[in-house]
Amino acid sequence: xxxxxxxxxxxxxxxxxxxxxxxxAIKAWFMPHRILLIVITLGSIAGLVxxxxxxxxxxxxxxxxxxxWRTLILLVTSFITGFLLAIPIGLVxxxxxxxxxxxxxxxxxxxxxxxxxxxxxxxxxxxxxIFPEIDWLRESFLWPYLTDAWPYAFIALTxxxxxxxxxxxxxxxxxxxxxxxxAAKAFGMPPFKILSRIWLPRAIQRTLPVIxxxxxxxxxxxxxxxxxxxxxxxxVFSKIRQETYIVYEPLLLMTxxxxxxxxxxxxxxxxxxxxxxxx
Amino acid sequence: MFIDYQSMSVWQLLAxxxxxxxxxxxxxxxxxxxxxxxxxxxxxxxxxxxxxxxLGNSIVCRDLWACYTTAVRAIPELVLILLIYFxxxxxxxxxxxxxxxxxxxxxxxIAGVLVISFVQGAYxxxxxxxxxxxIPAGQIEAAHAFAMPKYKIxxxxxxxxxxxxxxxxxxxxxxxxxxxxxLLAVVxxxxxxxxxxxxxxxxxxxxxxxxxxxxLYLCISLVSDALFKYFIRRSNKGQMHG
Numbered sequence: 435x436x437x438x439x440x441x442x443x444x445x446x447x448x449x450x451x452x453x454x455x456x457x458x459a460i461k462a463w464f465m466p467h468r469i470l471l472i473v474i475t476l477g478s479i480a481g482l483v484x485x486x487x488x489x490x491x492x493x494x495x496x497x498x499x500x501x502x503w504r505t506l507i508l509l510v511t512s513f514i515t516g517f518l519l520a521i522p523i524g525l526v527x528x529x530x531x532x533x534x535x536x537x538x539x540x541x542x543x544x545x546x547x548x549x550x551x552x553x554x555x556x557x558x559x560x561x562x563x564i565f566p567e568i569d570w571l572r573e574s575f576l577w578p579y580l581t582d583a584w585p586y587a588f589i590a591l592t593x594x595x596x597x598x599x600x601x602x603x604x605x606x607x608x609x610x611x612x613x614x615x616x617a618a619k620a621f622g623m624p625p626f627k628i629l630s631r632i633w634l635p636r637a638i639q640r641t642l643p644v645i646x647x648x649x650x651x652x653x654x655x656x657x658x659x660x661x662x663x664x665x666x667x668x669x670v671f672s673k674i675r676q677e678t679y680i681v682y683e684p685l686l687l688m689t690x691x692x693x694x695x696x697x698x699x700x701x702x703x704x705x706x707x708x709x710x711x712x713x
Numbered sequence: 714m715f716i717d718y719q720s721m722s723v724w725q726l727l728a729x730x731x732x733x734x735x736x737x738x739x740x741x742x743x744x745x746x747x748x749x750x751x752x753x754x755x756x757x758x759x760x761x762x763x764x765x766x767x768l769g770n771s772i773v774c775r776d777l778w779a780c781y782t783t784a785v786r787a788i789p790e791l792v793l794i795l796l797i798y799f800x801x802x803x804x805x806x807x808x809x810x811x812x813x814x815x816x817x818x819x820x821x822x823i824a825g826v827l828v829i830s831f832v833q834g835a836y837x838x839x840x841x842x843x844x845x846x847x848i849p850a851g852q853i854e855a856a857h858a859f860a861m862p863k864y865k866i867x868x869x870x871x872x873x874x875x876x877x878x879x880x881x882x883x884x885x886x887x888x889x890x891x892x893x894x895x896l897l898a899v900v901x902x903x904x905x906x907x908x909x910x911x912x913x914x915x916x917x918x919x920x921x922x923x924x925x926x927x928x929l930y931l932c933i934s935l936v937s938d939a940l941f942k943y944f945i946r947r948s949n950k951g952q953m954h955g
Contacts, residue, residue: 467773471780547888547934548927549895552906556927559913560920647786654789661899668791682800689788689796696787 486683494674501670502691505656508666512588513652516595517645521634523596524603538600545597551658553594558586558662587659595652602644606637639710646703650696667691718916726916727925734912734922741908742929745894748822748904752829753890757883759830760837767842778838785835790896794828798900801827821902825894833890840882844875877948884941891933905929 526534565571565580579585610633618628657668671688716732729736766778802819852874856866898907909926913919
């Protein structure tokens with residue numbers, strides 16, 4: 435079982451994050467050492483619950499839920515928008531005219547070569563500092579949006595997804611067997627139909643496991659928006675720590691929440707893969 | 714002392730001497746690089762041990778390493794940084810005071826290196842593990858047939874043979890390490906990103922300094938990318954290209 439090479443004819447070596455939970459291993463949960471590990475884990479969780487102070491939870495319950503909601507909204511919207519941008523970015527690098535391919539490539543290098551935190555700050559503090567100097571903007575309907583942190587966080591996260599996923603989609607588009615595209619052409623499909631019916635679905639199908647990992651990476655990137663005054667899960671817990679002077683408990687609960695979210699995403703993609711995976 | 718930054722030119726602002734902020738940026742860059750290098754190297758060590766543990770015969774060992782890699786890949790780095798920055802020193806000190814040893818202090822640099830190595834270790838485990846699995850079984854068997862002891866197989870056969878498979882993944886990890894150092898800005902450690910932010914805050918030239926910092930990061934990325942490409946080409950010499 436250990437000898438079979440796990441390296442698949444790979445789409446790209448980029449930030450590869452394998453799916454986190456392996457459901458096929460459920461049977462193996464009942465080996466003696468695993469039962470022991472589970473007992474230890476449950477025991478230590480019970481110990482934490484009993485011995486540490488959690489009195490602040492009811493008080494902050496609503497704030498936590500609201501933060502969680504913000505995190506999720508930001509994750510879902512930025513990932514979907516970013517992915518929609520990533521499709522053309524990947525595609526032009528495979529078939530597009532060379533200047534578009536170069537442009538897409540430079541965009542990916544630029545975003546992937548700098549830290550996301552810096553991009554968020556560059557947008558919010560840097561670009562955001564230009565807007566007040568433009569007079570007509572202040573009267574325009576855009577102004578309330580430009581002074582809010584939301585759009586900056588959303589744009590930064592979206593661009594990041596677009597670049598990382600664009601690179602992955604490039605590999606995925608290139609990896610679809612040529613014969614399938616030729617077959618579609620032989621049926622007289624117009625180019626757009628080939629893309630929407632054959633090329634894109636096949637590319638996405640082949641990248642599903644990678645995309646699952648990418649969504650989790652994106653989830654892990656969302657706390658960065660707390661640094662530009664957005665109140666997401668991370669920010670809510672920072673506030674709790676500041677107001678109650680409790681060091682560990684909020685950190686532990688926050689860690690638990692992120693683990694839980696990542697687990698859900700992994701399960702979701704595991705299900706998607708099982709239903710639509712490449713065979 | 715009031716300095717009139719508004720009247721200074723870009724080059725004066727970026728100068729290395731006192732009224733300019735170039736020196737701050739540069740020392741931030743150096744700190745970032747030091748933390749990234751140390752974190753990457755320790756991460757490699759952890760990853761190597763992890764790969765051996767995951768490929769070894771002990772199922773308990775395998776499960777424990779799996780817990781580690783799973784947890785690290787699911788918990789945001791920012792949260793891990795908080796845990797190591799705030800929780801770990803307290804924990805260590807309460808342990809140490811039980812043993813009767815005086816308290817230690819974890820400064821930003823050490824905490825940064827710890828966090829980066831901890832995160833890198835998890836990803837490196839996966840990279841090295843799959844690289845080791847990609848070594849043709851015949852090579853290991855041949856070494857066994859020559860009656861090589863285990864550790865000798867490891868450093869004479871497994872290590873050199875897995876390197877070409879691991880390098881692309883490792884180059885990616887190095888880039889992630891350099892970018893992850895930026896997160897230390899959030900806990901107030903003056904690496905490149907925070908240095909840029911401080912310079913920007915003092916001079917009110919937000920766009921300039923953040924862009925310059927971005928440019929510096931980009932330079933690191935491009936240079937290391939070129940270096941790794943060179944190493945990958947070198948290590949692929951004489952190998953079959955598929």
